[in-house]
Amino acid sequence: MKAALFNDLQAARAAKAPVALVTALTDGAQALVYHDRVDGSLPEAVVAETRRRLRDNAGGVVEHGDARYFVDCHNPPLRIIVIGAVHISQTLVPMAAIAGYEVIVVDPRASFATADRFPNVRLVDDWPDEAMEALKPDSRTAVVTLTHDPKLDDPALEVALKSDAFYIACLGSRRTHARRLDRLRELGFDDATLARIHGPAGLPIGAVSPAEIALSILAELTAVLHEAPAVAKAA
Secondary structure (H helix, E strand, O other), X not given: OOHHHHHHHHHHHHOOOOEEEEEEOOOOOEEEEOOOOEEOOOOHHHHXXXXXXXXXXXXXXXXXXXXXXXXXXXXXOOEEEEEOOOHHHHHHHHHHHHOOOEEEEEOOOOOOOOOOOOOOOEEEOOOHHHHHXXXXXXXXXXXXXXXXOHHHHHHHHXXXXXXXOXXXXXXXXXXXXXXXXXXXXXXXXXXXXXXXXXXOOOOOOXXXXXXXXXXXXXXXXXXXXXXXXXXXXXX
């Protein structure tokens, strides 16, 4: 590998920017594929397939005509930041961990965010805006607000909407969500930005219990991560 390419790869990894190293198996030529650019020369079809594999974190051999390429994905770890150490969080957290996510629970309320209720989980007791600024959500981070308290949820959403978080979701009824959007508009967010928020959070599977709601959220999060066909919200 050329020194310049190696340095660019290391810089992307340090910045937690998803990047794939693509090597032509015929002559060893290499290129870096990012979500918005390519450093090197590759057929468009190979670039498109590489980006799909990068999204799904699935490296391997790509064939194009008579040529073969090896795709090596370098993704930052998947994370989910949960705002609110509530009952749904107690189910969502272990589910997300099993699915391969690093889970961080943010809640300044000491009686909620306890090691007894969330064993072996990273707990952050800062106010959500401060915690989010420190955690710096990236394109491999999901943010889910679950407190129903605007004093906690809204500051977290302000930071999330300014980040590259791939999934942002909020618990609450449609009426609650409409009021939430109105508050965020007053803070200067436009409708295109607010459309990033999935609210009410989760796929419409008729979920009732905390465990079912957590399952619906993780399912929707997974669909967004892999750009699966959208599932319409229940009318």
